[in-house]
Amino acid sequence: MKIKRNILLNPGPATTSDSVKLAQIVPDICPREKEFQSVMRPICSDLVKIVHGKEEDYTAVLFCGSGTVCMDAVLNSLLADGKKALVISNGAYSRRAADILRSYGLPFEEMIQPEDSLPDLTLVEAVLKANKNIGYVYMTHHETGSGLLNPIRETGRLAHRYGAFFITDTTSSYAMMPVNVYEDNIDFCMASAQKGIAGMTGLSYVIGRRDIIEESRNYPKRSYYCNLYMQYAYFERTGEMHFTPPVQTVYAARQALDEYFMEGEQKKWKRHQRIMAAIHEGEDRLGLKEALDRSAQSGLVSAVLYPDDPEWNFQSIHDYCYERGFTIYPGKLETERTFRLCAMGMVDEQDIRLFWDVFEDALASIGVRIPVIYHKACNERNVSKK
Numbered sequence: 001m002k003i004k005r006n007i008l009l010n011p012g013p014a015t016t017s018d019s020v021k022l023a024q025i026v027p028d029i030c031p032r033e034k035e036f037q038s039v040m041r042p043i044c045s046d047l048v049k050i051v052h053g054k055e056e057d058y059t060a061v062l063f064c065g066s067g068t069v070c071m072d073a074v075l076n077s078l079l080a081d082g083k084k085a086l087v088i089s090n091g092a093y094s095r096r097a098a099d100i101l102r103s104y105g106l107p108f109e110e111m112i113q114p115e116d117s118l119p120d121l122t123l124v125e126a127v128l129k130a131n132k133n134i135g136y137v138y139m140t141h142h143e144t145g146s147g148l149l150n151p152i153r154e155t156g157r158l159a160h161r162y163g164a165f166f167i168t169d170t171t172s173s174y175a176m177m178p179v180n181v182y183e184d185n186i187d188f189c190m191a192s193a194q195k196g197i198a199g200m201t202g203l204s205y206v207i208g209r210r211d212i213i214e215e216s217r218n219y220p221k222r223s224y225y226c227n228l229y230m231q232y233a234y235f236e237r238t239g240e241m242h243f244t245p246p247v248q249t250v251y252a253a254r255q256a257l258d259e260y261f262m263e264g265e266q267k268k269w270k271r272h273q274r275i276m277a278a279i280h281e282g283e284d285r286l287g288l289k290e291a292l293d294r295s296a297q298s299g300l301v302s303a304v305l306y307p308d309d310p311e312w313n314f315q316s317i318h319d320y321c322y323e324r325g326f327t328i329y330p331g332k333l334e335t336e337r338t339f340r341l342c343a344m345g346m347v348d349e350q351d352i353r354l355f356w357d358v359f360e361d362a363l364a365s366i367g368v369r370i371p372v373i374y375h376k377a378c379n380e381r382n383v384s385k386k
């Protein structure tokens with residue numbers, strides 16, 4: 001079977017290998033069969049292994065849904081009565097976390113920080129000092145909307161010092177850059193099969209501390225479908241997900257995990273960095289500027305500022321590239337118009353070189369000047385300072 005290969009530079013789903021795509025084609029099976037359980041359990045073990053957790057300390061809880069289902073589950077399930085959450089908010093995904101808490105009517109402190117630089121940890125400490133009842137601190141590891149990489153290790157350490165536990169959204173860093181739950185002070189992290197492991201959409205997972213999940217058994221149940229303890233306990237007891245799993249996506253995840261371990265953590269991270277180096281190289285050649293200083297970037301997402309050329313039109317550029325097999329994606333910064341180039345899936349630097357040739361043709365096709373022009377210098381732009 002020949003499947004057209006598209007290069008997805010959007011922030012997930014990512015480009016997958018043909019072997020992962022084809023792994024979905026399996027005989028029909030009822031997911032309540034033992035045979036299916038024997039696929040699921042090792043997947044959970046492998047998901048814990050990716051972030052170097054020991055299975056006596058950490059477990060993976062699977063959910064059917066996109067990555068947001070994990071944010072929902074941890075945020076609503078892990079807050080004890082009388083406790084408050086602390087969300088460090090410096091991007092689209094931490095704003096989403098605050099929205100989730102708001103929609104459950106849960107008490108939380110939202111510490112709003114600039115979107116283009118690292119948060120002020122002395123303020124985090126001040127909030128923890130002033131509020132004795134913080135149950136957990138929540139931080140997005142990699143803010144996919146901008147490409148900002150947050151200091152989880154230091155923030156997790158602070159949370160622990162003040163008796164709170166630490167939840168981090170690693171959806172767009174997990175299985176791409178090395179993460180270690182012990183060294184990075186992580187009690188809970190999460191991801192989705194369509195991102196780091198380059199699997200299919202529809203399967204997402206929380207990796208977290210067993211003892212805290214056990215303790216949360218007595219916390220208020222605020223959701224029926226998205227409750228972490230209920231999903232965990234059912235799986236522990238039966239080896240099955242509580243409700244129907246995304247069967248074919250699970251088979252694809254199995255294959256994707258095999259390919260992850262075959263490539264290896266360090267080699268894979270090197271490849272992602274190589275892809276980003278090729279992205280940066282093309283930006284420099286065409287004069288494209290980014291919203292974030294490279295020193296603050298994750299190395300997985302580049303948010304490119306729209307050029308000031310009057311002929312610039314994102315949709316036209318997007319369509320031109322899309323027709324040739326390359327997908328680019330709008331940015332998510334509040335105050336700047338950007339588009340994003342992501343170094344996520346099963347691609348490599350030669351794909352990016354081909355992309356830049358197409359992108360350059362796209363600019364020429366609508367008469368955008370090369371190198372591209374900006375009226376303001378980057379440091380005058382003042383991205384999202386509040």
Ligand SMILES: *Cc1c(COP(=O)(O)O)cnc(C)c1O
Pocket residue numbers: 011012066067068069071093140142143144169170171172192
């Ligand atoms: C992709 C992503 C999510 C989940 O988004 P979905 O659209 O639900 O898949 C959550 N957090 C971060 C940081 C992400 O990059």
